[in-house]
Each structure stands twice: as structure tokens, then as C-alpha cells.
Amino acid sequence: MYLGRIVAIGLTPEGNAAAMYRVSSRSFPNREAIKTAAGIAIVPKAGHENDLRKNPYIAYNCLRTAGKYVLTSNGSQTDPIIEKIAMGMPVRDAFALGLLAMDYEKDSLDTPRIVACIGNGDTAGYLGIVRKNAVLVREFELQPGQLFYISTYECNFPCDCFTDVKFDAVDAASACKYVINGGVFEDFTNPVTAACAVWKNGELDIATLDA
Numbered sequence: 092m093y094l095g096r097i098v099a100i101g102l103t104p105e106g107n108a109a110a111m112y113r114v115s116s117r118s119f120p121n122r123e124a125i126k127t128a129a130g131i132a133i134v135p136k137a138g139h140e141n142d143l144r145k146n147p148y149i150a151y152n153c154l155r156t157a158g159k160y161v162l163t164s165n166g167s168q169t170d171p172i173i174e175k176i177a178m179g180m181p182v183r184d185a186f187a188l189g190l191l192a193m194d195y196e197k198d199s200l201d202t203p204r205i206v207a208c209i210g211n212g213d214t215a216g217y218l219g220i221v222r223k224n225a226v227l228v229r230e231f232e233l234q235p236g237q238l239f240y241i242s243t244y245e246c247n248f249p250c251d252c253f254t255d256v257k258f259d260a261v262d263a264a265s266a267c268k269y270v271i272n273g274g275v276f277e278d279f280t281n282p283v284t285a286a287c288a289v290w291k292n293g294e295l296d297i298a299t300l301d302a
Contacts, residue, residue: 094242098207100216101238112163124299263298
């Protein structure tokens with residue numbers, strides 16, 4: 092099944108908060124996740140920079156932090172939403188405001204914008220989406236070893252059914268491997284790259300992995 096981009100929140104078996112992002116793409120597979128001063132960004136691979144002329148939405152910050160919170164998303168909504176959270180706005184409100192203001196991407200597919208956020212020490216996190224026909228934000232309670240996810244296509248609404256109770260990552264690197272081809276994600280096609288963050292002992296561990 093092709094889901095497009097995917098964001099997820101989870102708790103490792105040790106109960107550590109994790110936020111994950113996976114690029115799955117049929118049209119623009121020549122991309123990678125790179126660490127930056129701000130967090131992690133999705134960019135075209137060397138030699139494919141001209142892809143930005145075809146679609147300006149394919150490069151963006153996909154992972155940023157503010158205080159105890161780590162956020163992942165599939166577009167330029169990452170920045171205004173995390174900045175609202177940094178200013179003290181509740182996560183739910185920052186999601187709703189940011190997604191409504193940015194709206195879905197005006198490309199040929201009306202691609203939805205998706206976002207996920209969880210805080211260090213929290214057992215609950217948020218998933219949100221803006222589609223052409225809806226804006227949806229929801230809080231999820233998590234158990235150790237569980238994650239919830241949402242995607243741009245097919246699984247494109249926050250739901251208890253889009254979950255995995257065998258999430259066994261222990262750090263950001265293993266979370267990247269998991270979201271690329273582990274657990275429920277193994278059945279989702281066209282993986283390109285991943286960016287993940289896991290809180291461990293009060294420190295944020297981040298990693299990237301090309302499929």
C-alpha cells in the first residue's frame with residue numbers, strides 16, 4: 092500500500108517519547124534527510140536540485156524541537172507550528188492554527204499537510220492533518236511499545252486503528268529503521284528516507300536514514 096509521507100508518535104519499550112517521519116514518494120524519490128542547526132531537513136540529493144523547479148514543496152524542515160517537545164511534519168508548516176509551541180501555545184491549538192493557516196499543498200494532488208508532536212516524559216502526543224476537505228487534530232494516549240501514525244494518503248485521519256503495538260526501537264537510529272521497514276511500516280511501499288527523535292535520559296537523540 093502506498094501512503095505517501097508518514098508521521099508517527101510513540102513510546103519505546105522503556106517508555107521514552109519518540110517522534111518519527113518517513114518520506115515515501117513515487118514522483119520525487121531522489122531526496123534525503125540531513126541534520127541542520129534547526130533540526131532535520133528534507134532536501135534533494137546532489138544532482139537533483141532541479142526537482143525544486145518541478146515542485147517547490149519537496150524541501151522543508153521535517154523535524155524541530157522547542158523545550159521538551161519534538162515535532163515532525165511533511166512540509167513548511169513545521170516552522171510556524173513549533174514556533175507557536177515555543178511561545179507557550181498548547182500543542183493542540185498550535186496544530187489547529189498552523190494547519191488552518193498553511194492549508195493543504197496546492198500541488199497537482201492537493202497533498203495534505205500532516206504533523207506529529209510529543210514531549211519528553213509525556214505519555215500522550217498529538218497527530219494532525221489538513222486535507223482539502225478537513226482539518227483534524229487529536230491527542231493520543233500511548234503505552235510503552237506502542238505508536239500511532241498518520242499519512243498523507245489512505246491513513247489520512249487520526250484514528251485508534253492506525254497503530255502498532257510492537258514498536259521496539261531503543262534510540263533514534265533504530266526508530267528510523269523501524270519506520271522505514273519495521274512493524275506495520277513494512278507493508279507500505281516506496282520508502283525514501285526517515286528522520287526520527289527519541290528522548291533518552293533527558294537528552295534528545297536524533298537520526299536520519301535513507302531507505
